[in-house]
Amino acid sequence: MAEKQVTKTRRLIIIGGSSGSLEALLKLLPKLHKKFAIPIIVVLHRSGQADNGLTELLAAKTYLQLKEADEKDLLQPGWIYLAPPDYHLLLEEDGSVSLDASQKVNYSRPSIDVSFISAAPVYKEGLTGVLLSGANADGALGMQAISRFGGRNIVQDPEEAAVSYMPEQAILLCQHADVLNVAKIVALLNSIAMD
Amino acid sequence: MIATGQLEELLENILSRYGYDFTGYSRASLKRRIDGFYVKGRFTSFADMQRRLMDSTAYFMYFVEEVTVNVTEMFRDPAFYQTLREKILPVLATYPFIRIWHAGCSTGEEVYSMAILLKEANLLHKSILYATDLNQAVIEKAKTGIYPINTMQQNSVNYIRSGGKEDFSGYYHANYNLAKFDEGLAEKMIFSTHNLVSDSSFNLFQLILCRNVLIYFERDLQKRVLELFDQSLDSLGFLAMGSKESLRFSSIASHYQQIENKEKIWRKSR
Numbered sequence: 090m091a092e093k094q095v096t097k098t099r100r101l102i103i104i105g106g107s108s109g110s111l112e113a114l115l116k117l118l119p120k121l122h123k124k125f126a127i128p129i130i131v132v133l134h135r136s137g138q139a140d141n142g143l144t145e146l147l148a149a150k151t152y153l154q155l156k157e158a159d160e161k162d163l164l165q166p167g168w169i170y171l172a173p174p175d176y177h178l179l180l181e182e183d184g185s186v187s188l189d190a191s192q193k194v195n196y197s198r199p200s201i202d203v204s205f206i207s208a209a210p211v212y213k214e215g216l217t218g219v220l221l222s223g224a225n226a227d228g229a230l231g232m233q234a235i236s237r238f239g240g241r242n243i244v245q246d247p248e249e250a251a252v253s254y255m256p257e258q259a260i261l262l263c264q265h266a267d268v269l270n271v272a273k274i275v276a277l278l279n280s281i282a283m284d
Numbered sequence: 285m286i287a288t289g290q291l292e293e294l295l296e297n298i299l300s301r302y303g304y305d306f307t308g309y310s311r312a313s314l315k316r317r318i319d320g321f322y323v324k325g326r327f328t329s330f331a332d333m334q335r336r337l338m339d340s341t342a343y344f345m346y347f348v349e350e351v352t353v354n355v356t357e358m359f360r361d362p363a364f365y366q367t368l369r370e371k372i373l374p375v376l377a378t379y380p381f382i383r384i385w386h387a388g389c390s391t392g393e394e395v396y397s398m399a400i401l402l403k404e405a406n407l408l409h410k411s412i413l414y415a416t417d418l419n420q421a422v423i424e425k426a427k428t429g430i431y432p433i434n435t436m437q438q439n440s441v442n443y444i445r446s447g448g449k450e451d452f453s454g455y456y457h458a459n460y461n462l463a464k465f466d467e468g469l470a471e472k473m474i475f476s477t478h479n480l481v482s483d484s485s486f487n488l489f490q491l492i493l494c495r496n497v498l499i500y501f502e503r504d505l506q507k508r509v510l511e512l513f514d515q516s517l518d519s520l521g522f523l524a525m526g527s528k529e530s531l532r533f534s535s536i537a538s539h540y541q542q543i544e545n546k547e548k549i550w551r552k553s554r
Contacts, residue, residue, distance in 0.1 A: 175527075176528060179312035181312045187313050189312075189500070190355055190496045210285070
């Protein structure tokens with residue numbers, strides 16, 4: 090199971106979600122292992138500019154360090170980065186984060202597709218995309234891009250998701266995605282990070 | 285999708301053919317924009333796109349318009365404008381003459397927002413607002429002061445959230461689906477093209493606003509542009525940036541102080 094090439098492959102996990110995904114995330118975050126060895130980016134659709142305390146709320150739910158991403162942050166294992174409101178979050182070749190205030194994509198900024206599509210060619214098979222509950226098709230095309238570059242797709246089971254539309258759209262485009270409930274998503278992420 | 289090597293080749297060719305230097309731009313965002321341009325242009329190959337861009341200046345200018353980000357709105361981040369209104373304008377009011385530079389003004393929405401703040405503070409008559417962008421097309425749009433009427437609802441909400449007390453619709457005339465702002469607001473504006481990457485300082489200002497521009501630049505270019513702003517700012521002048529931008533890591537940080545309420549405004553201390 091543990092292949093020795095892991096030290097060479099840069100790894101990243103991006104979790105995307107929209108309507109109904111916060112409750113899934115609040116269940117997921119506390120169960121991530123204390124020594125989780127892969128940086129995680131969380132891209133949530135959030136309303137407008139108001140800082141509604143989401144960063145503090147999420148930070149209180151995990152053993153890992155959590156911050157709102159700043160431009161040019163260099164991704165570190167043990168950290169969770171939350172995409173800031175009103176910016177798309179993209180990934181650079183050097184392992185840093187770029188922010189972009191261009192047009193909304195799928196009515197959303199941050200858009201999950203933008204982060205997935207940007208990260209896919211950079212992290213290739215080292216990338217895991219996780220898509221949670223939502224009422225919008227954002228993330229589906231991005232999941233397809235991740236899989237095209239050899240990355241892994243995990244989709245919250247539509248049966249469990251508070252709003253099933255977003256996971257369903259991703260499953261339509263990515264037949265090989267692992268479709269799992271939150272408990273199993275956590276178990277899988279922890280096993281990936283302990284490889 | 286354009287390969288990394290092709291992107292670098294294109295940027296070098298653009299620089300030598302047109303003098304526009306995108307080599308200091310952050311690659312992820314630039315590549316995404318150029319990929320989008322490639323898809324929209326229905327080119328048959330990368331070479332096809334490159335040939336079109338090298339053959340026609342007009343087409344290259346269209347490319348500049350498409351690959352640079354021109355998204356903006358009036359009173360963007362209302363709390364920022366409230367801070368300008370309550371903390372910065374009272375300081376500027378003590379000057380006999382106020383010079384402001386909007387660097388990377390795009391289609392001008394933030395310049396009109398500033399003119400409205402100055403007017404309400406009874407300072408517009410002694411102010412001058414320089415507004416620059418590298419992109420000629422957006423400058424032409426900004427000069428007209430005409431915006432789609434359907435953006436006015438959001439603009440009005442932002443205006444009220446920024447502490448605006450007047451009737452926002454009193455600042456423009458609606459005509460079919462367009463809103464034209466009062467010409468009195470534009471009287472003190474000077475629009476011009478200016479490229480932060482290659483052009484130099486052209487005046488001294490008490491306030492420079494450059495919001496959501498530096499996020500598209502790599503660290504070295506950010507440093508150079510911040511030095512340009514430093515040269516263009518009066519002592520005790522203010523530098524205002526976007527909500528995710530900062531002077532952190534820059535060589536000028538040591539003689540600037542962020543204002544107390546944590547909005548992205550720095551004051552030059554000497």
